Amino acid sequence: MIPLETTDDCLLGAITKIKKHKGHYYISTTDGKSLYRFNEQGQFINALHKQGQGPGEYIRIEDFDVYEIDGKQEIWISDNKNLKIYDADNGSFKHQISFPFFIYKFRRLESSHILLVTNKDKTLALTDEQGNILKEELKKEIPYIMFRPVQFVRHNNQYLFQLGISNSFIAFDRSDETFKEGMYTNEASFLSKEQLLELFNTQGMEYIAAAYKQSFIDNVITTGKATWLITNHKGALFLTRCDKDGQVSTRMQYGSLFSTLIVGDSEESILLYADFEQLEESGLNLQDKNGKTIEREIDDNPCLIEFF
Template identity: 25%
Template sequence: MTYKPLFLIGLAFPLFSCGGNKQAEQPEEAEARVLEYPVTISFDKGIETEREVLLSEIAKEVKIVPLETRPECLVAKVNRGMIQMVDHNLFIPCSEGLLQFTDDGKFVRSVAKRGQGPGEYNMIRHIAVSDRLKQVYLMDHGKVHSYSLDGTFLKESQIPFCWQFTLLGDSIYAGYIYNNTGQKKDRLILVDQKGDTLKSFPQYDQFTIESGLNYYLWGRYDRYVYSYKDEACCKEYYNDTVFTITPEELQPRYILELGKYKIPKERRFELLEGNWQAYSEPARAYLRPDFLETSQWVFLPYATWDVTNKDERPQLAMYNKKTGECYKVKDGQIRNDMQGGVSFYPAVRVADDVLLYYWEASELLELAESIPAIRQNEQLKKLKDDDNPVVMLVTLK
């Protein structure tokens, strides 16, 4: 696979990629271990040990799925970190709307369209889902629209401006506020479906940007708040601690020990006011892990903070919740010994135990030149460069 970092002046979007010598311990062989929060993950020590990981060791099902290509469901400019799944339904927000596909790639419907009427939106800022309630939620400017899985618009709720959001219980939205100015008052707010703010958690990370300009630095798959089973959680990239969000407090859930890989505050892109020359080379010494929590594993896709380095190939670490082990995955990819031949990189978690990787059709066809097994997939034999994207869905054991 090839991975292409993209960046703009003042804005940066590193494109995180894809798969490890000693075999990873089989889940069924691992001794059960009761987690007591907060759990400490020694990331800095863990990545000193490298293991090859086979997909069959962690997965019970693999699907390589081309999304159906029709004029009414053309997929473009996807925010890949937003993709979510409920039952067998994939919800993909893109420039064309919030599109619903089955997990076999069949187009179901456009859940919402742009406009001013009931259930219509001006911009898809973020989406969330409730697996228990079988609903999908779309955050627009200052409001959240709720829909059932059959596309029925259910209600509209007010919400203050947020960067991302997730569900806390059945009726509370947990909104995350990105501190791009260094002076934001709140980091998280809890809002009920009437639009009333129930609780706010103050921003701890204050700093001053002398020019007064706003600078952003984020990855294509970034997710600052997520739902896991019946809990809402928050993970920030400048903070070592992942929190469980409750109506009363933020409870430490995981502590990532980054050690020498933690970027110092004075070396941050925002504090250097977008000066790439001063930022990029020193940033290569520090690592920026994502955080994908599943029932047995925490997947930690990571790259350096030097998002301008086009030659860098992002890596992968895994933490076994049963054994407490953390290690680097060989070659940064999970070797696929199940279906399709292409190695797997867990770019986004779309449900509690379902992981996804996403290709443009042209990218996968280019990859198929070196991995002919890709073309042996019946669904991919007629794939064309301008077809809709292809997703790889991995359901874990």
């Protein structure tokens, strides 16, 4: 458990995404104004405050990621029709990649190519580092587009894009940069992409409420050792761990600290956060990794909880 430092310079609102990179934690919040950086002890390092409409500024942080490029740490931010790149250490603006369409989510690849979620007729796009489209995939269907903190989930040599809350995904293979459709499980009780589309066609924007009367896959998280499924079974929420030894399911409560694991993006761990009320309700023994008791006040920043 990592208590995040609380100062006037790093007061966090509701957290929307946590990225772990090189032992540091980068955190965005719902206001989309700033990006905060903490070290592995939870000490505040710096923040990126570049909201505005001038050169080198962003209107809003829609999505972000952190990369090491040529030995330097860079923060990438999606901002309407642009990807804007900043130095992670001093916050200086480096350059931007512009597109003739809106981009919502992204993932930069080792090849320097970029995976995008766009507003085009084909939802997914692969571009080069100048923003030129190389490939497109997935006809635009509203129920297949559900924005998530971690939109492209890494699984072995692939990135998976889930089709809404269905049992289907589009896999992007990093080795040959091809798209392929797949399914998470052969379990027939989960909503298929066809059933999800039919719900939307018959129920309109009430299709999500109708889906809660059935079973569906809400989110998927992967680590090197296991895949975690958050599933809904007629209104009941479950967390299922799947690995080579089988699977184990635990029932979850909406709004509990385990519901926050969807915001974490780490290749080596599962990341959650818990605010003061969630910590109180959890009954957890509040100790840091050195065994020291953690004292928290109601107005303090949340604690990060990391499982390896």
